[in-house]
Amino acid sequence: MSSSNHSGVQWRLKSGADRRFRSGHPWVYSNELSESPKHLAPGTPVELRDAAGRFLARGYGNPHSLIAFRAVSRKESVAQPLEPNQVAETLIQAGTLRASLGLLKLSHRLCFGEADGLPGLVIDRYRLESAQVFVVQAHAAGVDRLIPDIQKILEKYVRWAQKFAGEPSWDQTVIVIRNDLGVRKLEGISEEESRVIREVAGVTLTPAQIRVKAAAGEGFVEFSADLLRGQKTGFFLDQAGNVELAVSRLSSLRPVGDRPLRILDLCSYVGQWGTQLARVFKNQNIPVEITVVDASVHALEFARQNVQAQGVVCHTIRGNVLKDLESLESQSFDIVISDPPALIQGRKDIPAGSHAYLQLNTQVFRLVRQGGGVVCCSCSGLFEEEAFLKVLSKAAYRNRRIVQWVARGSQSPDHPMLLEFPEGRYLKAWIGIAQD
Numbered sequence: 129m130s131s132s133n134h135s136g137v138q139w140r141l142k143s144g145a146d147r148r149f150r151s152g153h154p155w156v157y158s159n160e161l162s163e164s165p166k167h168l169a170p171g172t173p174v175e176l177r178d179a180a181g182r183f184l185a186r187g188y189g190n191p192h193s194l195i196a197f198r199a200v201s202r203k204e205s206v207a208q209p210l211e212p213n214q215v216a217e218t219l220i221q222a223g224t225l226r227a228s229l230g231l232l233k234l235s236h237r238l239c240f241g242e243a244d245g246l247p248g249l250v251i252d253r254y255r256l257e258s259a260q261v262f263v264v265q266a267h268a269a270g271v272d273r274l275i276p277d278i279q280k281i282l283e284k285y286v287r288w289a290q291k292f293a294g295e296p297s298w299d300q301t302v303i304v305i306r307n308d309l310g311v312r313k314l315e316g317i318s319e320e321e322s323r324v325i326r327e328v329a330g331v332t333l334t335p336a337q338i339r340v341k342a343a344a345g346e347g348f349v350e351f352s353a354d355l356l357r358g359q360k361t362g363f364f365l366d367q368a369g370n371v372e373l374a375v376s377r378l379s380s381l382r383p384v385g386d387r388p389l390r391i392l393d394l395c396s397y398v399g400q401w402g403t404q405l406a407r408v409f410k411n412q413n414i415p416v417e418i419t420v421v422d423a424s425v426h427a428l429e430f431a432r433q434n435v436q437a438q439g440v441v442c443h444t445i446r447g448n449v450l451k452d453l454e455s456l457e458s459q460s461f462d463i464v465i466s467d468p469p470a471l472i473q474g475r476k477d478i479p480a481g482s483h484a485y486l487q488l489n490t491q492v493f494r495l496v497r498q499g500g501g502v503v504c505c506s507c508s509g510l511f512e513e514e515a516f517l518k519v520l521s522k523a524a525y526r527n528r529r530i531v532q533w534v535a536r537g538s539q540s541p542d543h544p545m546l547l548e549f550p551e552g553r554y555l556k557a558w559i560g561i562a563q564d
Contacts, residue, residue, distance in 0.1 A: 137172060139165060139189060139197065143179040149199075150184070152548030154242045156197035165191040170316040171269030173210065187247065188270025192316045198247035198270060210270065212277040216284035218245050223289055229541050232293045234341045234348055236542040237365050238262070238285075243544045243552050246271060248315075251282075252361040254338045255348075259331045260286075260295070261302040261338075263361035269315045272307070279303060279326060302328050306361055322356050333362075335430065341368055343375040343404040344411075352433050353398050354426070359469070364400060367467065370505070370537035370557040371404050374465075377535045377559050378501040379408045381462055388415035388441070392461040392495060394449050394488070395468040396420035399431030399442075401503065405463065406440040417441040419461075421449055450484055453491045464496045465503040472508035481508060482519060489523035493531070498564045502531065509554035516556055528564070535559040 141149070145160040158164065162179065174189035176197055185199040186209050201209035208214060222244040226236055239251040248268025254261040262282055266272040274281065282303060289295040303326035312319050324333065333355040339348040340363070355362035383389035389409055393402035402418040409416040418440055420431040428444045435442035445452070449468065466488055472481030489504055496502050506516050524531045537557035539545070545553050 137165075137168065137189070138175045138177060140177050140181070141179055141184070146178045146184065149176075152546065154187075154199045154247055154546075154549060155195050155551075156199075158191070158194055158196040161196055165189065165196070169269075171271075171273050173208070173270075188268075188273075190269050190315060193269075193314060195268075198242070198268060200245065200247065200270075210274065212274070212281050213284070215246065215274060215277075216281045219251070219281065219285045220288050221245070223285060223292075225544065226542055227293060231341075231542055232289065232295060235338050235363070235365060237540075238542075240543045241267070241552070242549055243546050248272075249274070250361070252363075252365060254336065254355060254362070255296075256331065256337060256339065258296070259300040259302060259328050261304060261331070261333065261336060261355055263304045263306050263355055265306045265309060265361060266317075267309060267311055267315070269317050272312075272315075272317050275305060275307075278305070300328060302326055302331050302333070304333065304355060304361075306356075324356070336362070338363060340365075340400075341372075342407070343368075343372045344379065344408045349404060349407060350437070351398060351400065351403065352430050352437075354430070358430075359397060359427075364397065364467075366507075366539045366543045366555055367400060367505070367557075368542075369540035370503070370555075370559075371401055373535050373537045373557070374401070374501075374503050374559050375404060375408050378405070378463055378503075379412070381499075381501055382414065383416075383462060384497065388417045389463075390461045391416065391418045391463045392456075392465065393418060393420045393431070394453075394464070394466045394492070396422045396431045397424075397427050397467075399434045401465045401467060402431065402442070403434040403438060406435050406438040410438055410440055417443065419443040419445060421445045421447060421453070423448055449491070450487050453495070456495055458494050459497040459500075461495050461500060462497060463501040463503070464492045465505075466492045467503070467505040468507075470508040471506075472511050475510060478510060481511065482515065485511070485516065485519045486523055489520055490526050493524045493527040493529045493562060496529075496562045498562065500562055502560050502562055503557065504560075505555070505557045507555050509551060511556075513556050517558075520558060524562070530563045531560040532563065533558055533560040 140162045170190040176184040187200040249271040250265040307320040335352040539555040
C-alpha cells in the first residue's frame with residue numbers, strides 16, 4: 129500500500145471508500161484504508177489515492193489514530209503543503225478572511241484547523257494596547273511538526289498583516305505555545321507545559337489586557353485574562369458573536385421595582401458575558417449587578433476584575449453549578465447565562481452529559497424571573513442540536529415555564545464552518561424570554 133514519493137508515503141483507500149472524502153470531508157478513518165499502515169511515525173506526510181491509484185490529496189497520516197489521514201491540500205500541484213512558506217501563505221489566506229470580517233484590529237482566531245486548511249492547528253491572536261500575542265496549539269501530530277518553524281511562519285504572516293492593515297510589527301509580537309492538551313495523547317504526542325518562545329519587553333501574559341470587540345457599538349472591551357495557563361488559549365473567542373446576539377435581544381430588559389437589574393453568569397470563566405452585558409446596561413444608566421459562578425478561584429478573580437472595571441457591582445460564588453445553586457432564590461434574576469465547558473467529551477459520555485445539561489438548565493429556568501432572559505449554550509460537538517433542544521424543553525417544563533426563543537447562535541465567524549465537516553460545527557447557543 130505504501131510507496132515512496134516526493135511528499136512522503138502513499139496510501140490508498142478501499143474501493144468505494146472515497147465517497148465521503150471526495151464530497152469534501154477532510155478526514156479518512158483507519159478502516160477506510162486498503163491496508164493498515166505499520167511502522168509510520170505519527171504526522172508523517174502522506175499522499176492519498178483512491179483504489180484505482182488516482183490522486184486525492186496530500187496531508188499527514190497517523191497509524192495510531194482512528195483518524196488515520198487529515199487532508200491539507202487537494203491540489204496535486206502543491207507538492208509540500210506543510211512546508212513553512214506554504215503554511216504562511218495558508219495563514220495569509222486565513223487572515224484575508226478575518227480582514228473581510230473586520231476582525232484584524234481586535235482579538236480573533238486566526239487559524240481554526242480544518243476550516244482554514246491546517247487540520248489540528250489552532251492559532252489565536254490577541255490584541256493588546258501596544259503589542260500582539262499569538263497563542264498556538266497543535267492538536268494533531270502532523271501540525272505538531274510545524275512548531276520548530278512556527279516563528280518563521282508567523283513572521284511572514286505578521287509582515288503581511290502590518291503592510292496590509294497596519295497591524296503591530298514583528299518587534300511587537302509575542303508567541304506562546306499552549307500544547308498543554310490531553311487530546312494530544314490520542315495522537316501519540318505528549319502533553320507539554322505552556323511556554324513562551326518569543327517575548328516582548330514589558331508585555332505580561334498573566335494577566336494580559338486583551339482587546340475584544342464590544343458587543344454593542346464600536347470599539348472594544350479590555351479583558352484581563354491568563355494567556356499562559358487559562359482555559360483554551362486564555363479566552364473564549366468563539367462566543368463573541370453569541371454575546372453580541374444576546375446583547376441585541378436582551379439589552380431592553382429592565383429591572384423589577386427598585387432593585388438593580390440582576391444578571392447571573394454561570395460557568396463564568398473570566399466573565400465575558402457578564403462584563404459585556406454590564407457595559408451595555410451601565411451605558412444606558414440602568415443600575416445592574418452581576419453574580420458570577422465558577423469552580424475556579426483564579427477565574428473568579430479575573431471575572432470580578434473585568435466586571436468591576438465597568439463600574440458595576442460583582443458578586444462571586446465559587447461552586448459546582450450542578451450542585452451548588454439550590455441556595456439561590458427562585459426567579460430572582462433578570463438574565464441567566466449558562467455557558468458550561470463541554471460536558472460530553474466522547475460518545476460514552478453522552479447519557480451522563482445529557483443529564484448534566486438537564487440538571488444545569490433546570491436551575492436556569494428556576495432562577496430566571498417571569499419575563500427575564502436566558503442564554504443556554506453547549507460546546508459539546510457530540511451533543512447534537514436536536515438533543516440539546518429536547519433538554520432545554522424538558523428543563524423548562526420541569527419549572528412550568530414557557531420560553532419564547534428569540535435567537536439562535538453558533539460559533540463566531542473567526543471559527544468558520546465547512547458544511548462537509550460537521551465535526552467542526554460544535555457551538556450552540558439559544559436565547560429566550562421565560563414566561564410562566
